[in-house]
Amino acid sequence: MGKSVNKVILLGNVGKDPEIRATAGGTMVANFSLATTDRVKDQGGNWSDRTEWHNLVAFQRTAEIIRDYVKKGSKLYVEGKIQTRSWDDKQTGEKKYRTEIIINDLSLLSGRGEEGGGGGYTRAASTSSFDQRSSAPTEDYGQSAEITDDDIPF
Amino acid sequence: MGKSVNKVILLGNVGKDPEIRATAGGTMVANFSLATTDRVKDQGGNWSDRTEWHNLVAFQRTAEIIRDYVKKGSKLYVEGKIQTRSWDDKQTGEKKYRTEIIINDLSLLSGRGEEGGGGGYTRAASTSSFDQRSSAPTEDYGQSAEITDDDIPF
């Protein structure tokens, strides 16, 4: 039949310091919210910003990275999937839903203030780096490779 | 500061025929659910499928395309963004949330039964098609371009 795809890409800012817990079974869990902001036209036709808050969840090793490096205000790139959990509210007996993004991969782009533009989580920087190409491809194409109006795709 | 990113990519099957409406202001709206299925390990360590239902919403021209071509069972590729709306429940007075995917782009991959593997919505098939290259690039590289163990990135 072919697999399905459920993929989310977010780039935004963390709203609060993450909450770190462990389940009864001992799995590390990190919970936090991430804001993305959209420019939208409101009813009056004016542009304004609309902030969307996403509930993010990470497990195990990723949860540990979040515990160690992610704070309120951190700018984050996240890849994940959408998952909606449901339960019956004890008070009202109603079914309730909560949609969360389960993080598969993340990249810390910056933190607040003291962290400046860096301070990431990459463990044990590698010592050797091998590029297969010695020179930049930018240099090595002739006159004929220049983009002309014919190449413009619109 | 840099913009934020809120992007969703889904590939799955439509749960029911879409509901098509217009708002009071006359904007066409399409609502439907899309299932994606994940292979997960359950508590017993066995693999099983977990189906996730996503609430999709489309507006205007995209809503019309959905009205005309999308049915229960259709396989769809969708690009969109996550949006959570909230309101106060009239009965209980509680705040309720509903997370939806606002569709930006979609591709109909197949319908049910009679539509076989085709029958999409692309309007007015183009008559001319210009490929810049006449043959598949697969052919045109020499012996030295073959992948060797050194090229394997793992």
Place this chain on the structure above:
Amino acid sequence: MGKSVNKVILLGNVGKDPEIRATAGGTMVANFSLATTDRVKDQGGNWSDRTEWHNLVAFQRTAEIIRDYVKKGSKLYVEGKIQTRSWDDKQTGEKKYRTEIIINDLSLLSGRGEEGGGGGYTRAASTSSFDQRSSAPTEDYGQSAEITDDDIPF
């Protein structure tokens, strides 16, 4: 510092039957081309289609799946990363480049003719499926959850 991201998403049709090989080291490799088609405005201001051919490469288990299920004409969803290899042309002594998409994940959306709209590679369909919700969320929200003009994000 934060990791970087190199991600490609393609949905298109396979140009020829894949070539399957093994490296000297015994790693299975699959090579094939995939076409995606863009609608672009040409110099005369007319809309036309521009087909882009991508060089895809897969290794190991993914290469085996491709060997078994992917054919000329197959419609495929692919996730991967961009990689450019280079070598010195034996004839001219020039540096040559070849950009390829290394497949990380794929979904077979249909095959040619006889396969109709299905016949994928998912092994051993699962017998149990647990949805946390029994019905489509589309049903279960009240009047107040309906989208109004105020909810439209443009």
Place this chain on the structure above:
Amino acid sequence: MGKSVNKVILLGNVGKDPEIRATAGGTMVANFSLATTDRVKDQGGNWSDRTEWHNLVAFQRTAEIIRDYVKKGSKLYVEGKIQTRSWDDKQTGEKKYRTEIIINDLSLLSGRGEEGGGGGYTRAASTSSFDQRSSAPTEDYGQSAEITDDDIPF
């Protein structure tokens, strides 16, 4: 038939100050290279970094943004599509290929040194911001909404 998809997502660092030109037809064009770095296992089984250089191209308004805000060292998030141009080399008569990423959308994440962690290109910050939800969803779910081992998707 359904449309195809050709989408690239990159997050990396700019290798040199962009080159800004205009075509004969007056279209603004920006060219630059972006590095992404992958952690790969080499032949000896050791982890090392492999840097991939991508050729990026932007047109019109996006080219102007790049001219004004993107520099050598800038960290960038980019969305685009893959395009391979070809031409006949005047010297050797051989067919040559150059694969480029045509930028559709970008987000400046930071520059070097003096730019600190900000200084983006978003024009005319909006004055009003309307969130539909007054309080964080993080707070407002009961005990039963907590993630347990049953909720963990692996």
Place this chain on the structure above:
DNA sequence: TTTT
């Protein structure tokens, strides 16, 4: 609750 974030960020500019």
Place this chain on the structure above:
DNA sequence: TTTT
């Protein structure tokens, strides 16, 4: 050519 970048970045840590």
